[in-house]
Amino acid sequence: MIVPIGPIHPALKEPARLKLKTKGERVISAEIDLGFVHRGIERIMEGKPWQKGIYLSERVCGICSYVHTQTFAETFEKISGVQAPLRAQYLRVITNELDRIQSHLLANSTFFKSVEHETLFMYMLKMREPIMDAIELLTGNRVNMGWNIVGGVRMDAKDEHLQKIHEIILKLEKEFDTYYGMYAEGPFLRLRSNKVGRMSKKEAIEGRAVGPIGRGSGIKKDYRKSHHTYKDNFDFKVIWRKDGDNFARNMNRFDEIPESIKILKQAIENIPSGDTRIPVEIGRGYGEWINEAPRGEVRYMVETNGNLIKNISIRTPSIMNIDCCARYMLNDAMTVSDAIATYASVDPCIACAERVIVTNEKNEKIKIYL
Amino acid sequence: MLDSLKDVIRKSSIHVCLINTGGCNGCDIEVVALLSPRYDLEQYGIYVHNNPREADVLLITGPVTEQWKENLRRIYTKTPEPKIVVTLGSCPVSGDVFNQEGGCVYAPVSDFIPVDAEVPGCPPRPSEILESILSVAPGAIATKGRQRK
Numbered sequence: 001m002i003v004p005i006g007p008i009h010p011a012l013k014e015p016a017r018l019k020l021k022t023k024g025e026r027v028i029s030a031e032i033d034l035g036f037v038h039r040g041i042e043r044i045m046e047g048k049p050w051q052k053g054i055y056l057s058e059r060v061c062g063i064c065s066y067v068h069t070q071t072f073a074e075t076f077e078k079i080s081g082v083q084a085p086l087r088a089q090y091l092r093v094i095t096n097e098l099d100r101i102q103s104h105l106l107a108n109s110t111f112f113k114s115v116e117h118e119t120l121f122m123y124m125l126k127m128r129e130p131i132m133d134a135i136e137l138l139t140g141n142r143v144n145m146g147w148n149i150v151g152g153v154r155m156d157a158k159d160e161h162l163q164k165i166h167e168i169i170l171k172l173e174k175e176f177d178t179y180y181g182m183y184a185e186g187p188f189l190r191l192r193s194n195k196v197g198r199m200s201k202k203e204a205i206e207g208r209a210v211g212p213i214g215r216g217s218g219i220k221k222d223y224r225k226s227h228h229t230y231k232d233n234f235d236f237k238v239i240w241r242k243d244g245d246n247f248a249r250n251m252n253r254f255d256e257i258p259e260s261i262k263i264l265k266q267a268i269e270n271i272p273s274g275d276t277r278i279p280v281e282i283g284r285g286y287g288e289w290i291n292e293a294p295r296g297e298v299r300y301m302v303e304t305n306g307n308l309i310k311n312i313s314i315r316t317p318s319i320m321n322i323d324c325c326a327r328y329m330l331n332d333a334m335t336v337s338d339a340i341a342t343y344a345s346v347d348p349c350i351a352c353a354e355r356v357i358v359t360n361e362k363n364e365k366i367k368i369y370l
Numbered sequence: 371m372l373d374s375l376k377d378v379i380r381k382s383s384i385h386v387c388l389i390n391t392g393g394c395n396g397c398d399i400e401v402v403a404l405l406s407p408r409y410d411l412e413q414y415g416i417y418v419h420n421n422p423r424e425a426d427v428l429l430i431t432g433p434v435t436e437q438w439k440e441n442l443r444r445i446y447t448k449t450p451e452p453k454i455v456v457t458l459g460s461c462p463v464s465g466d467v468f469n470q471e472g473g474c475v476y477a478p479v480s481d482f483i484p485v486d487a488e489v490p491g492c493p494p495r496p497s498e499i500l501e502s503i504l505s506v507a508p509g510a511i512a513t514k515g516r517q518r519k
Contacts, residue, residue: 008389008445010420013398015390036437037392043472056467062396062493106399125406132403143396143493351395 003336007036011114011340014350016322020330020339027339030330032322038354045312050076050150050282053309057300058144060314061352063106066099067293068314069148075300076150077280079287085275088152089229094165094267095138095147097260101172102131103294104212104253107347108183111250114344115192123179127172134165152277166268169261180254193246197329197342200244207324210317211296212252213346217244223292233270234263246345253347282306293317295347316352380426380452381508382415387425387449391442392468392475393432396493397458401429404496414504422449427507433461433468433475434482446483452514454486455479456503459493466492486510 001022007015015036021029041060045053050072057072058065070092077083084092109124132142138157139145147153183189199209204217214221215238222238224230239255241248284306290299296317303311325346330339390398404411405418422428422445434442446455457479460466465477479485487506489498 007441008387008420008422012420013388013390013402014395036435037390037432038435038437038474039392039433039468040472040474041468044468044470046472059394059396059467062394062399065394065396106402109402122405122407125403126408129403129406129408142495143400144394349395351390351393 005340011344013110014348016348016350018339018343020336022336025335027330027332027334027336030326030339032326034322034350034353036354037351040356042312042314042356045309047308047310049308050304053312054148054150055146057314058146060316061349062143063103063349064099064293064295064298064352065144066095066147067291067298069145070096071289071291071298071300072302073148073150074291075287075289075302076282076304078289079285079302079304080150080280080283082151082278082280083228084152085278086272087156087274088276090233090267090271091138091153091157091276092148093229093234094157094162094264094271095135095145097264097267098131098135098138098165100294101257101260102128102135104257105131107294108250108253110347111193111246111341111344112189114341115189117189120179120182120189123182127175127179130168130172134168137161137164149277150282151280152275154277156276162268162271166265169264173258173261176257183254184251190247192338192341193250193345195243196246196334196338197325197345198243198245198332199324199328201242203328204244204324207327208320209296209324210320211293212256213249213321213324214296215240216249216252218242223290223297227291230263234266236263246342249345249347295349295352296321314355316349316355318347318349318353319355321346322348322353377512380511384414384416384427384503384507384511385421385425386416386418386427386429386503387420387422388418388429388431389422389442389445391430391432391438391462391479392435393459393461397431397461400493400496400499401431401458404500409496409500411500414500416503416507425449426453426511427503428453428455429458429503430455430462430479430485431458433465433477434479435476436474439476439482442479442482452511452517454507454510454514455483456487456489456506457485458489458499460490463488463490 003020005018017033019031057068105128109121112120139147201218236259286303299315301313462479468475489502
């Protein structure tokens with residue numbers, strides 16, 4: 001029997017269609033249909049200056065909206081052969097890590113909701129609100145911040161704001177240990193998530209799993225380690241586990257929060273003074289940039305003619321992770337409710353995943369937009 | 371007598387279904403933030419459960435994409451009376467940035483289904499969403515319920 005779930009369903013936040021092939025209560029295989037929120041952002045961006053492009057790139061996804069603008073700006077900086085001033089780079093790191101913390105807390109809260117643990121769901125959202133306050137204090141908005149531009153960041157941060165953010169993260173650090181313990185040592189939650197939705201390292205490599213999902217299966221890859229700002233100035237370690245089940249993925253996200261707090265403390269302590277933006281003359285040509293979004297690698301491939309965007313392609317982490325979920329995690333013996341919990345543990349972001357595929361690049365007349 | 375009793379009950383128990391018709395998730399996570407202990411949506415008798423068959427309020431976020439043109443009407447007809455529609459964000463009002471050459475969106479939402487209230491913003495703050503639902507929903511549900519009779 002095939003159990004259809006979605007696109008509008010109590011278990012899902014975003015429109016996607018899960019088709020679970022079941023035999024009794026067991027799920028044999030699964031299929032995930034996308035295409036409900038495709039807006040054609042790449043097509044709109046073509047032939048527009050970067051000022052309009054960065055505005056659109058922020059609206060690729062609402063949860064990880066920050067990292068998209070940073071990657072867009074850094075791609076253009078690479079094409080133009082400049083680097084943002086060091087103070088701007090530090091401010092980018094601060095915002096990026098705050099964004100990562102709130103995204104991980106939201107992802108874990110969705111998982112707890114899907115296994116019907118309302119208490120931890122509420123605790124996660126309670127921890128998340130002060131972080132949103134910190135983001136609002138720094139950038140002026142809660143979700144779509146409009147904070148990055150090519151050549152730096154839009155505004156300078158005052159010392160008192162940074163001090164306030166430091167207080168907020170110290171408070172978070174205290175709260176965090178309690179709720180972390182509730183999940184790491186709670187027997188019932190462990191029963192629901194341990195050894196459920198397994199993906200081995202070989203399968204993860206085959207399916208190109210990225211981010212906390214890939215690291216939960218043993219792929220030790222974090223693109224922050226190869227980013228110039230993080231590599232030169234910050235000391236942190238890559239979190240990974242080898243189990244590859246729901247528990248490992250959630251714990252991976254939990255364990256990354258103290259690392260982000262560590263980076264934030266270093267950034268606020270050592271932030272240099274100076275300019276926050278420099279004028280940039282946009283170069284010609286093709287450039288690529290990879291950043292570590294909360295869900296994994298996000299890659300921008302841009303071609304410009306000095307002023308306008310000629311061609312752009314965005315690769316987001318959710319595409320690979322959702323595919324891995326359908327292909328490897330859900331074709332195991334488990335119940336339908338476990339299948340939904342596994343789907344939530346992958347942290348799917350459907351708005352991210354609906355991207356353009358350009359086929360036949362050489363012949364410019366034939367392009368297929370999905 | 372029965373009418374006034376129904377009014378009281380309808381006002382204090384509002385079931386909300388969230389429909390993302392192609393938005394960027396920004397409005398959706400602001401609705402999730404409403405569930406947090408800081409805003410605590412359920413103290414006002416509002417309950418978000420994403421099931422159109424038992425909803426009183428349809429919260430719509432996003433411009434209408436190709437897939438949603440028919441499905442949005444279908445969901446609207448499946449929702450029981452009395453029902454009201456509240457749209458969140460700039461997308462359902464005008465299509466926002468997506469309503470340009472090359473984009474495949476069919477804004478506004480009011481072309482497809484009748485809309486009772488609109489909350490512009492990209493995205494609106496959680497307190498604004500809460501205020502708009504509370505200001506429009508209880509009264510509108512009560513009057514619509516009586517009209518149908």
